Amino acid sequence: MKKSPQQTAWYNPKIASDMVKGALCQLEGWQKLENSDHFPVLEALLNMIPSDSKILADIGCGAGEISRAFPNYDYTGFDLPHIIEEVALKVNPDSRYKKIDIQEVNFDVFSSFNIALCNSFISELENGQDILNSLFDASPDYIILHRQEITKTGTYSKNYKTYGSLTTLKCILSEDSIKKSLDFYGFSCPQAFRVGPDLYSFLFKKNETTQS
Secondary structure, eight states, X not given: OOOOOOOOGGGOTXXXXXXXXXXXXXXXXXXXXXXXXXXXXXXHHHHTSOTTOOEEEEETOTXXXXXXXXXXXXXXXXXXXXXXIIIIHHHSTTSOEEEOOTTTOOGGGGTTOSEEEEESOGGGOTTHHHHHHHHHHHOXXXXXXXXXXXXXXXXXXXXXXXXGGOEEEEEEEEHHHHHHHHHHHTEEEEEEEEEETTEEEEEEEEOOOXXX
């Protein structure tokens, strides 16, 4: 029997207050997304996507900062209900959001989007590879996997401290598992950037199919 993923710290309502403080730069060392050292990479990946592909799903949107930093996209943020209510709608209240649990959602909801963005999101899931595969299967035109730790050995999870010093899981994906998923689901990787030690950002593109 397949093991159910554990409920991580993101399910704890106490996490919301520190998420808001971080988004408002009220925590030591935090700054707005636009001023972060990884923002140029994210901007570069988005700029590689054709200009007519503007319908963007921000999966695990947190405070919805993507909607503010990139206002020219048709934006929808997806996250757990308490994060939408207590974080996103307080920090960026004018954007569009949908409350979901990624462990229970019907992934077809993402198939109508040009771009599915996972900004430090897959890394927060014990079953990150399974969720990424489900997203590949939904076949948005492009997937951006931003700030994901990668290993040359097998995929694994480990504990770390997040907002409010809560202990949660970090999922490290194997390079080989990503390559296999790209091949299986018909995607390519036109661009990858290294943004830190073992930390990478990828642009995945759905391959065009030729009709006989």
